[in-house]
Amino acid sequence: MKLPIYQIDAFTRERFKGNPAAVVPLTNWLSDAQLLHIAAENNLSETAFYVPANTGSVDDQGESFDFELRWFTPTHEVDLCGHATLAAAYVLFNKLDDANTITEPAIRFHSRSGILTVEQSGDGLTMNFPSRPAVPQPVTADILQALGLESVSFSGKSPRDWLLVVDSEAAVARLKPNLHLLAAASEAPVIVSAPGEQCDFVSRFFAPGLGVDEDPVTGSAHCTLTPYWAEVLEREDLSARQISARSGEVQCQLEGDRVSLTGQAVCYLQGSIDIE
Secondary structure, eight states: OEEEEEEEEESOSSTTSSEEEEEEEOSSOOOHHHHHHHHHHHTSSOEEEEEEOOTTOBOTTSOBOSEEEEEEOSSOEESOOHHHHHHHHHHHHHTSOTTTOOOSSEEEEEETTEEEEEEEETTEEEEEEEOOOOEEOOOOHHHHHHHTOSOOSEEEEOSSOEEEEOSOHHHHHTOOOOHHHHHHHOSSOEEEEEEOSSSSEEEEEEEGGGTEEEESSOTTTHHHHHHHHHHHHTOSEEEEEEOSSSOEEEEEEEETTEEEEEEOEEEEEEEEEEOO
């Protein structure tokens, strides 16, 4: 069986920047084992798979949707992924043949995190995601040791991630975590953030416990970063950069219990894969 595949650089206007995600369009779901094998073979932080919804499909709250969407790291299925959602929407808006190209201004995905909407605009693609604020919680000494930090100005836990805030962008940039120790200290991913020098805030994201040592640009992390920095800076419209080696930019808007995340994307690769 041949399946189409795309590799999209998300949250960037430039190839070889941002966060690469694989996108595999499907007509029907494969087994979980096959999905995980494909994601492991791609060996990117996430591979997105989507299937068209049946006509009239609605979720448990009665909301309609166009596609079902799932995301896999090389070792785990995850409950939310921003850059691979952006990549999947980019493929649907730009890379399908004329008979299947999306003509509506928005796509509605059904996911493990509910309905996620992606709209096209002059600024790129805007995703509407759930807000996931971090509740203040003392960070463990093992996590600090793995990151090479003595202390942080804030530590908290969202439903998925740790959020640690340090004083400066330079402190985030020079982090060289011991990833083996970090995986042992926390299966939960760890976001480290600080005020930005040329934007509102910067961050890096480490998830060795999920098979992703450092994610280049993590849309879902901004579901936690946005409410934190909106409260600190007393503004709901924020500019962000993830300062990994590849780097990328995210425009963030807090909207009550939701966040809007806007970014650009470019296609690096398209082709097909063979599976049994």
